[in-house]
Amino acid sequence: VLRILSQQMPHVPVEAVATDLGDRAAVQALFEKKRAQWPVDFLINNAGFGVFGNYLEIPWEREHQMLELDIVTLAQLTKLYTKEMVARKFGRVLQVASIGAFQPTPTYAAYSAANWFVVLAWPPACRACWPASISLKGSPRSMPTSCWCFTAETPRRISSRCTVLT
Numbered sequence: 632v633l634r635i636l637s638q639q640m641p642h643v644p645v646e647a648v649a650t651d652l653g654d655r656a657a658v659q660a661l662f663e664k665k666r667a668q669w670p671v672d673f674l675i676n677n678a679g680f681g682v683f684g685n686y687l688e689i690p691w692e693r694e695h696q697m698l699e700l701d702i703v704t705l706a707q708l709t710k711l712y713t714k715e716m717v718a719r720k721f722g723r724v725l726q727v728a729s730i731g732a733f734q735p736t737p738t739y740a741a742y743s744a745a746n747w748f749v750v751l752a753w754p755p756a757c758r759a760c761w762p763a764s765i766s767l768k769g770s771p772r773s774m775p776t777s778c779w780c781f782t783a784e785t786p787r788r789i790s791s792r793c794t795v796l797t
Contacts, residue, residue: 652678652704653696662711670719674712676705676749677727681742694741701745706752713760722760726753 636645650661665671679701682689709724716722728749735743 652708653700655704655707658704658707659711662708666715670715671712672716672722674708674722674724675727676708676724678704679727679729679745679749681729681731681739683738683742686737686740689741698741698745701742702748705749709753709756713756717760724753726750 633645633647636643648661648665651657652661680697682693682697705726709726713722713724716724726749728746729742731739731743732746732750735747
């Protein structure tokens with residue numbers, strides 16, 4: 632992803648940041664560090680993992696770690712960054728979900744549900760961002776709302792800053 636972004640937008644600095652996103656304190660520290668360096672205009676939430684197996688046989692601790700990362704961390708990062716974006720009246724957030732959100736299976740029950748959260752939670756959240764022209768978009772399926780402000784077909788502007796969290 633970074634290579635593609637760098638090739639398509641050579642004038643835009645792009646940075647991948649390695650952080651343990653399963654640790655809430657590390658997530659907060661990442662936010663504070665990036666905030667001190669520059670404002671983030673584009674946030675791509677692509678962190679996550681799945682656990683596979685019979686629902687009753689999956690160890691709770693591992694399933695809890697997955698839900699914490701796939702849902703709680705994603706929501707925490709989104710809230711932290713969109714508050715700043717709203718204050719600046721510019722920002723874009725892409726929430727990346729697995730196609731498993733639309734094709735739940737018995738062996739990926741919690742993972743599918745976590746990805747459905749990724750897809751479903753952002754259109755209502757986007758309405759809170761709408762007056763400031765902040766766009767929250769879920770992937771893989773587009774969720775057009777009244778605050779749909781930025782698509783690949785109609786870009787408004789490319790920021791001089793882009794941070795990708797994976």
